[in-house]
Amino acid sequence: MEENKQGLARPVLMLVLDGIRPSVLQDAIGGGEAPALEALAGRGEAVWDAVSVFPSITPAATAAIVTGEAPGRSGIVGHAWYDRGEGEVIVYGATTETVISTGPLKVFHNNVWRMNRDHLRAATLFERLHEFGVEGACVNFPIRRGPYEHPVRLKIVKSVAGYGEYLGEVVSGPKEYYLGDIFYTRDTGLQGYRGLGGLRRSVGINDEYAAAVGARLVRERAAPFTLVYFYQGDSIAHHYGLEAQRRYVGKLDEYVAEILRAGGGLERVLEEYAVVVLSDHGHTPLMPQRRRHVRLAKILGERAAVGARAGFGPGVDLVAVPNGRSALLYFREGVEREVVEDLVARRGIDLAAWREGEWCTVRRLGREISFRPGTGPADGFGCRWELRGDPGTLDMEVDGDELRYGEYPDALGRLRGALESPRCGDVILSATPGYTFGEVSGKFHEASDHGSLHASDSNVFVLACGLPAPRRITDVAPMLLEHFERSRVEPGVL
Ligand SMILES: [Zn+2]
Numbered sequence: 001m002e003e004n005k006q007g008l009a010r011p012v013l014m015l016v017l018d019g020i021r022p023s024v025l026q027d028a029i030g031g032g033e034a035p036a037l038e039a040l041a042g043r044g045e046a047v048w049d050a051v052s053v054f055p056s057i058t059p060a061a062t063a064a065i066v067t068g069e070a071p072g073r074s075g076i077v078g079h080a081w082y083d084r085g086e087g088e089v090i091v092y093g094a095t096t097e098t099v100i101s102t103g104p105l106k107v108f109h110n111n112v113w114r115m116n117r118d119h120l121r122a123a124t125l126f127e128r129l130h131e132f133g134v135e136g137a138c139v140n141f142p143i144r145r146g147p148y149e150h151p152v153r154l155k156i157v158k159s160v161a162g163y164g165e166y167l168g169e170v171v172s173g174p175k176e177y178y179l180g181d182i183f184y185t186r187d188t189g190l191q192g193y194r195g196l197g198g199l200r201r202s203v204g205i206n207d208e209y210a211a212a213v214g215a216r217l218v219r220e221r222a223a224p225f226t227l228v229y230f231y232q233g234d235s236i237a238h239h240y241g242l243e244a245q246r247r248y249v250g251k252l253d254e255y256v257a258e259i260l261r262a263g264g265g266l267e268r269v270l271e272e273y274a275v276v277v278l279s280d281h282g283h284t285p286l287m288p289q290r291r292r293h294v295r296l297a298k299i300l301g302e303r304a305a306v307g308a309r310a311g312f313g314p315g316v317d318l319v320a321v322p323n324g325r326s327a328l329l330y331f332r333e334g335v336e337r338e339v340v341e342d343l344v345a346r347r348g349i350d351l352a353a354w355r356e357g358e359w360c361t362v363r364r365l366g367r368e369i370s371f372r373p374g375t376g377p378a379d380g381f382g383c384r385w386e387l388r389g390d391p392g393t394l395d396m397e398v399d400g401d402e403l404r405y406g407e408y409p410d411a412l413g414r415l416r417g418a419l420e421s422p423r424c425g426d427v428i429l430s431a432t433p434g435y436t437f438g439e440v441s442g443k444f445h446e447a448s449d450h451g452s453l454h455a456s457d458s459n460v461f462v463l464a465c466g467l468p469a470p471r472r473i474t475d476v477a478p479m480l481l482e483h484f485e486r487s488r489v490e491p492g493v494l
Helices: 022-030 035-043 058-067 096-102 104-119 125-131 155-160 207-219 232-240 242-262 266-272 296-303 337-345 411-419 473-489
Strands: 012-017 045-051 080-083 088-091 136-139 148-151 170-173 176-179 225-230 274-278 304-306 318-323 326-331 349-356 359-364 367-378 384-389 397-399 402-404 427-431 459-465
Touching: 012 242, 012 473, 022 035, 022 045, 022 242, 022 459, 035 242, 035 266, 035 274, 035 459, 058 125, 058 473, 080 318, 080 326, 088 104, 104 170, 125 136, 125 225, 125 473, 136 207, 176 207, 207 225, 207 242, 225 242, 232 242, 274 473, 296 304, 296 318, 296 337, 326 337, 337 349, 337 359, 337 427, 349 411, 359 411, 367 402, 367 411, 411 427
Parallel strands: 012 225, 012 274, 136 176, 136 225, 304 318
Antiparallel strands: 045 459, 080 088, 148 170, 274 459, 318 326, 326 427, 349 359, 349 427, 359 367, 367 384, 397 402
């Protein structure tokens, strides 16, 4: 464990840069466009092929970062999923179209209230560290459940809360919680109509605001664990592609520099804090033609319901929920998986995966493999797998006691991490690079997307100073818990 001068665990500053592809950050650093991030990479450990979860989608990945659990166990499996109990598709929202087709109020309610309160099944770092006497501060990060209540501050939200079934007057979070104009533990003067972010300020939920509040928290040394989230690099890639994302990395670098400056400069911050900067998933450029959109509604035909209002009505055998470059398929009880077995032959569908008892099976390019944890070759993450079938299905090589992943990093662990829960569906599809299943609205991102099992959108970068760099996003929370363990022995020391 890294300690400060008093022998206590150092405070941790964690910055999550949504959707920044590792190669994009490397190019920006190579071009001299990201000096602050370059300095952090140089001072600590930089990992360029760390691995996201599957589906590699923001809600699932951010939940994995702060709980240490894959989607099957965190309960947060994507932008949208089918809730069998409620008989409806739950949408957290990815694009404006999705929000409108589902109803803005409902999506907002799902995103801000239900995701953390009702659907998240695993404890967050904010909850677990609090038990050690270590308090957290969170800016804009979507998964923030914690031991403290925070009242809604935005008048328009307040006026809706308390009427009907939607919204609420409070949410739970860490000791300090900031989400644009909606929640702020202390009045920073950075929110409101005259706040940061210009015309497209999205009720104050923007990266400029995140940087300014993050800077203030670090200047004040406000919390032992500070988590600041920047999401705009992801939406820029979706709409304008990776070249635009690279230009935006320059902006993100200025935000990182602003926070470091507020803390007294790089040297001082690294003396006092352990710093971790990472992305939650990568990005895969889409093909320019229209056919980049794999339209499940068309492929599956009338037997399937697809979309934000899908459900098991008369004649419907399956509900399909697209999640960018992955898709979750739910079958009516008694309907066999065979109804979708020919899907992997379709253009744009790379692989299909499902579970039978303890075994998970993947079909790709006419090949098949089944696997389960057991005695067998060990992968690079120390997991042993019992295999049946062709390892080439997932571009893996088995060499004696060793299993090496190729184009699908941590493929077995990640597939199992999704298939473990029925919430992820009976069959999960992953798209071929260049293709996307789009959103529940029926629309799709134009330039770039993510969600698949493929390295292209699954690899993330991690820069870690004062802490060992995790190789998987699910390793972040266990590593931070270990880092702060000492505080449990000496409560109240931070
Ligand atoms: Zn995205």
